[in-house]
Amino acid sequence: MTLKNMLMWDETLFRDPDVFEIDYIPDQFNYRESQMRELAFLLRPGIKGSRPLNATIKGTPGTGKTTSIKKIFADISEIKSKMIPVHINCQVENTRFMILSQIYRQIAGHNPSAAGNSYKRVFESIADILLTEDRVLLVALDDANYLLFENELNNILYLLLRSHETYPGTRIGVMVIISDMDVDLSRELDIRVTSVFSPTEVYFPPYSVTETFQILKERVLQGLYPGVLSDKNLDLIVDHTLRSGDMRVGIDMIKRAGLNAEKEAMREISEEHIHEAYKISRFLHLKYSIQALRREEKDLLRLLVDLSRKDEQLTSGQVYTIVKKKLKLGYTIYYEALRKLDTLRLINLEFRDGRGRTRLINLRYDPDKILFYL
Ligand SMILES: Nc1ncnc2c1ncn2[C@@H]1O[C@H](COP(=O)(O)OP(=O)(O)O)[C@@H](O)[C@H]1O
Ligand SMILES: [Mg+2]
Missing domain, CATH: 3.40.50.300 (P-loop containing nucleotide triphosphate hydrolases)
Known part of the structure; x- marks a missing residue:
């Protein structure tokens, strides 16, 4: 790192950090x-x-x-x-x-x-x-x-x-x-x-590659100073955004990558800054899904995380016997909560062949990541 590349301590890469906030309403709104x-x-x-x-x-x-x-x-x-x-x-x-x-x-x-x-x-x-x-x-x-x-x-x-x-x-x-x-x-x-x-x-169909690039580019022009993020590195962010299917991930990545660069006193966002940003931004969905849960649903999720650490396949019937004792939930509430966790893609509920109503329960995220956001 040369001195020329380094930022003075009071410099920032962000022209307007607000444009990367979750509730920001962009002036430029194309393709819709x-x-x-x-x-x-x-x-x-x-x-x-x-x-x-x-x-x-x-x-x-x-x-x-x-x-x-x-x-x-x-x-x-x-x-x-x-x-x-x-x-x-x-x-x-x-x-x-x-x-x-x-x-x-x-x-x-x-x-x-x-x-x-x-x-x-x-x-x-x-x-x-x-x-x-x-x-x-x-x-x-x-x-x-x-x-x-x-x-x-x-x-x-x-x-x-x-x-x-x-x-x-x-x-x-x-x-x-x-x-x-x-x-x-x-x-x-x-x-x-x-x-x-x-x-x-x-x-509302998913955005194409070009549309995603243009939307994110617009945000970069407004939010970052010129030269901070190259088009080549923006392409990298576009790839990740398309893979996650959610524009929010791309916007969040630009912000985090910018902060990572700032922390190292760099004037430019590098590939490494983007990789680091993705490690967090990819869990955006997990974070918001967990925020949307009610107390008993969070309790259930926490219990599922604990139970998943044992080396056994979780089934809805078995888990219920524990839920009844530990969380004191009735069956209907328990079942609705399970269905919600499934719909939010936090767990995967699957029928087991020929075994009536019982279902196999699998977490869709790493247990530690779930606990972190809980
Ligand atoms: N066409 C677009 N132009 C600029 N920004 C967009 C566009 N579409 C989505 N966004 C941005 O992507 C994010 C997600 O958009 P949002 O309207 O919340 O999506 P949805 O409600 O479908 O989940 C927001 O930050 C929004 O500003
Ligand atoms: Mg929405």
Whole structure:
């Protein structure tokens, strides 16, 4: 390392570190024009005061679904219209009551009164505001695959989509965003929901190599100083991003590689900095999945990690006898929690041939990595 390559202690490689943050909304947002046009078309009736058309939005993580919705919602709030768009992050708000409280907070500007401590009361207050203020409600249930447990998705959709039956005159449209391609909504939804829900499906395909390169390049130009990351090294990051299938991994890698270079007082990100960054960024999915778990689900995962250290194949039946004693969970809750861990790709649940309902349980990540994020 020559002195010329070294940074002064107060220098930074980051022109604007914020552009690498998880909730950053980029100004430049290409390759999703057709999806956004389609969504705008579905919402247009809401601007004029009628019920917007319902939509389902499908695409793997990191394909720009949330960003598209947030951009459209920002546009809506800039024009004068009767429609109030509400974005719900279902990883955080994952019960009917929590979702309704969040909707209420966003349209009323304050918490629902403690007295109305039932979902029906909160919903009544929402309907009341919509009717007295003559407003249309648009709810985006983002990452709604987190609501597939304990029937929450059916419950909330039932309430929102049939609101005009209970509160005549209310107009509510729904967008259901699903980031798990294995989920088949027509199988998950009850007949009482599907009979009033005929959504248009909008698909967000994975980005191509060129698109991924261009998107990340744009971020580099905004966030790093010129010359910090060469196109050749960016190609390396693009490879890793495509392999993980999630744009977030690429954005996170640029940030970490930049920090690694800074730590060594280098002016340029090297291949080694990128390799080091990938070792952490590749677990982004693990980190967010674990954050989305409830307490009993985390307890179960911790127990599975412990049990997996013995040299035996875990089965759902055997594990339950331990769960019953140690965690005091009922069978239904245990089974739903297992299903959730499977859907989040933290474990793999597999049927064993000819042995009834029992399933084989395998962790999808290294036990120590799981413990680290727990
Ligand atoms: N077309 C794009 N242009 C610029 N950045 C993008 C684009 N698509 C996705 N991103 C970025 O990738 C990350 C993941 O996008 P996001 O909208 O959260 O995906 P999803 O909701 O489908 O998981 C975000 O940081 C977002 O800014
Ligand atoms: Mg999203």
